[in-house]
Amino acid sequence: MRIASGGVTDVGRVRSNNEDCFKIVEPLHLFVLSDGMGGEAHGEIASAMAVETVVKHCLDFEANPAAKVVGAVEPKWSARTKRLSTAVHLANRNIFKSAEANDEQRGMGATLTAVWIDDARLSVAHVGDSRAYLLRGGGLLQLTRDHSLVAEQVRRGILTAAEAEESDMQSVLLRALGAQAEIEVDAEEHTLFPRDVLLLCSDGLTRVVTEPEIAGTLQAETDPMRAAEKLVALANERGGPDNITVVIVRLDKDSKGWFSWLRGATRKNSGSNGTGGN
């Protein structure tokens, strides 16, 4: 599958520092996003540490395929999903240890949402209230569950979705990296199809931009980088109350079929006539 991606992070309009962090590892088709928390500059340290640990552990995959699996995994998962889940457990340990060792870092933590694509196989690992979405056939579907108090209350029927949006408890997380020595990591696998679009984002986007708006932007703007810029701009227009990070991954068919071969041939011909090019 052909993959195009783009990502943007922005401090927003209210905060003075950006505690979000993301990394796109193109050759690996690995996309990692983290939203840090903690006083002073410690949220930044936590999110950077989370992203770095995950990326490093996944990069090591080819060189060291027999690396130990950490945390609970399901036997049916692919080696990649196991590795990604392990990487998130390791990131948690690193942040937790660092916070234990440095008094001023106490209480720091981070969310983490990562997707790893192997042709048509998608691995997702997630902790916290950042999100991964899939746009397919015009419909936007949240792949991850927010580990926040209000989301849990909505799932249990205690709050309605509308009440959750009004709640002043929106920033209370039930799970985050660095909060405990060991945590639970959500991981799952899906099959991807041509024209699927994946979106990773921090809550700075979803607090102020609605899902229909996100779906509309992803459909209208097919360049991942420009779409990410548009979504960040929209969040800032709405006041940019928090840091905003958006990573977009578009999948497409490899141009191998007879149809694209025919199209390629046509393009070549028109090119030689001096009328082609786009």
Add this chain to the structure above:
Amino acid sequence: MPKLSLMFENKIVKEVSVGTRPVTIGRSPDNDLPVDNLAVSNHHAKVYFEAGRMVVEDLDSLNGTFVNDLRVERATLHDGDNIHIGKHKIKVDASGDAPVPWDSGRKAAAPRIDETMVLDTKERRQMLQQAAAMGESMQFAGTRLKVPTLVVLSGKTDQKEYVLANKLTVIGKSAMATVRLQGWFKPQMAAQINQRDDGYYLGSGDKVPSINGKPITGPVRLSDGDLVEISGVRLNFVFRE
């Protein structure tokens, strides 16, 4: 927990507890308390808690809702009250403790939290246990053992029946599709069914599917027994016990 008992000719037909979610009453089977009588509107009334009191509200029903023989639009219920709907009587038992949404007191007491924070393990466990006690037993009791299944009624597919085991299901010709359509000119991804927190939603792919004869305009939640038509294939969506 307070409860409602549906009576017919002095026999208890059904009992339901009134929790944090409203109990709906009506002729349509999707009500919490279905009343099979032509004098009863499809969605006739609902009973819920408001500020610690149990309230019955008539939902613009044709023949009205009566509490102790008085027609009401909205009324506070007390232990021993009788609600009359059509020829049925619903006995109110308010002797149990009212369900207090456990966040209500907390909301006022907690300072506004702008900075993201994480609940520590103990706090979190307590909150979740409370939440579980409140909602979970009611919410999931009815759906626990039901397996969402697509049964092929007509059209060419690789199997006769599909259990929706994954969160994302694709119907199409693609080799990666769960429900594989066979034959010439079938779309690679005709339609999709995705699991969300509150059920299974049918959405478009390259084609627009219909549910019970009506083309969908956006993702639609599937109900037990729905007939799905897409690219010459007819599927029956059912929850198997």
